[in-house]
Amino acid sequence: MTLNNILALLKKFADDHLQINSYGQGPTDDMTVKDQLYAAMWVALLPSTYSEKAMNHRMAVIFYDRLKHDKSNELEVQSDMLSVAMDLVAYLRDNPDFDINLTGDPSINYFTERFTDWCSGVEMTITIKDPKPLDRCVIPFS
Template sequence: MTLNQVIARIRSIILAHKQMRSFKFGPPSDALTDHTTKYPCALLQDTSGVLDIGGRVDTYGFRLFLLDLANVSEDAKLNELDVQSDMRSVAKDLLAEFNHQSFQDWKVSQSNATVLLREELDDLTAGIYFDLTFSTLWEPDACAVPTDSPIQTEDMKLVYDEKYVASGAEGKNLTIPAILGKKLLLVTRENQPIYKVSVNPDALEYTWDGTVIGLAVPVVAGERFLILYRNY
């Protein structure tokens, strides 16, 4: 997934929530000084990410603000607390949706620190913010790079096969030295091909992070695997 695709999906999920009225990406100060902002509002700010070549994972970092207007009155503090409580509940809803099993092409951070806040700019707002990350699989393919660099690509065109017989002690994770860091083209389990997914494989799927083949069903002793691979 690209950065644009990740932000577009986050935006879609947030605006589908019936308590949220607007979404903005960028510095929070820009939205808070914009008189057209509709509340409750979600403000998404990018933070540091990670490009992990070894793990073949692209991780995007964000800080998500959930804000609503807090009434100025004798009960302002109580109202502010109500808003913070409501926005924290929305945060739980959104994290549950971000983490839903239907999204197989990203993985959201499982532990996300939260901060209650109150901002006084043009509007008196209150709410919450939390930091979170979204990780996606990344295949660093030198052959696909638009470059004149003299990279040796002949070996990358060759396809190799590796036959593996399980001992039964592997459980759901296969670590096979011959394929470490390789590009997997086909994996069969006995006579059945299994298909690559990003997360949460079912019985006919697997995950691959460059080191471990992750399965949904533990292997049994004598079970055979055939893997076709390439050196990128």
């Protein structure tokens, strides 16, 4: 599965999940929150490795929603976004349709008062292992 395929799979998850209303991908510096629909999911690629004939794609997946001005919904937002993050873990780990594996234990970092729209949520770091990244038959030789 190519990196494009993996990102398309993550976008499909976001599009199909009833609690996510926007999706984005790229460096976190590119995140735009102005006029964004909430709750949102953002995927940022991290340094990855090729080891033992498998490609290990590391990425930060950020789930976030807006805070009320008095922050009275902070815990609720973090709890909801953690639930969505765990839905993604289940989607990737327990799906026989994918030829990729979620490896290791995802790490979760909670945050609050981030971005210009004053958001709260969770950032989950995951590693997706593609056990079949090489295929000599598809190398574009002339």
